[in-house]
Amino acid sequence: MSINIKILSAVGLLFGISACMSTSPQLGPDASAWSDYLSWYKVTPEAVTGDPTGTLGSVHDGFNAYRQIYVNSTGEAVNRGTQGYPYPEGTILLKESFNNAAALESRRNPDLTIMIKLAAGQSPETGGWEYVMGADGGRRGTGSSDLGAFCRDCHLFAAATDYNFINSRFFQNNR
Numbered sequence: 001m002s003i004n005i006k007i008l009s010a011v012g013l014l015f016g017i018s019a020c021m022s023t024s025p026q027l028g029p030d031a032s033a034w035s036d037y038l039s040w041y042k043v044t045p046e047a048v049t050g051d052p053t054g055t056l057g058s059v060h061d062g063f064n065a066y067r068q069i070y071v072n073s074t075g076e077a078v079n080r081g082t083q084g085y086p087y088p089e090g091t092i093l094l095k096e097s098f099n100n101a102a103a104l105e106s107r108r109n110p111d112l113t114i115m116i117k118l119a120a121g122q123s124p125e126t127g128g129w130e131y132v133m134g135a136d137g138g139r140r141g142t143g144s145s146d147l148g149a150f151c152r153d154c155h156l157f158a159a160a161t162d163y164n165f166i167n168s169r170f171f172q173n174n175r
């Protein structure tokens with residue numbers, strides 16, 4: 001299964017599918033909701049590289065990228081394991097991907113991918129999450145949009161933890 005996903009995402013990148021796939025109307029908050037994300041709880045005290053979950057394939061800038069994950073205060077207790085899943089409405093999980101160690105060091109041009117937990121019933125197809133690409137929040141994926149399905153199809157492997165691959169406990173156990 002994960003091999004199929006890897007092939008699909010590799011083919012997707014090859015044909016630039018991420019640039020032309022259909023998006024959906026914005027449901028969650030606009031970009032000001034994550035403008036101060038550097039002050040949020042950092043799920044990954046050290047950047048993650050390689051493929052710790054075994055599901056990454058070529059997305060999120062691939063194995064060689066350095067990734068850092070943040071969660072806003074709404075989702076912090078669930079992420080840190082002091083409150084049970086699912087994440088409450090308004091949770092934002094945000095990931096920075098840097099191309100290499102030097103880019104991480106100088107914080108050069110991180111790609112941002114973001115997940116926003118919506119109100120119950122707003123996008124059951126994507127597990128209640130709005131998937132967002134880009135710091136400006138311009139590209140959103142919910143419902144049956146291509147972008148929503150693309151992100152969901154892989155994050156579904158983490159369905160037991162509400163579509164969240166790396167939470168605090170995972171990071172501590174796999175560092």
Ligand code: HEC
Binds near residue numbers: 005
């Ligand atoms: C082929 C699988 C795959 C696809 C497709 C994918 N992701 Fe991820 N994503 C991952 C993995 C694996 C992680 C765990 C962190 C890591 O290894 O970088 C992750 C982590 C994240 C995180 C941090 C929270 C977490 O679950 O750990 C966010 C936010 C995120 N992805 C958003 C997105 C968005 C938005 C899309 C669609 C544009 C997307 N992802 C598509 C595999 C995928």
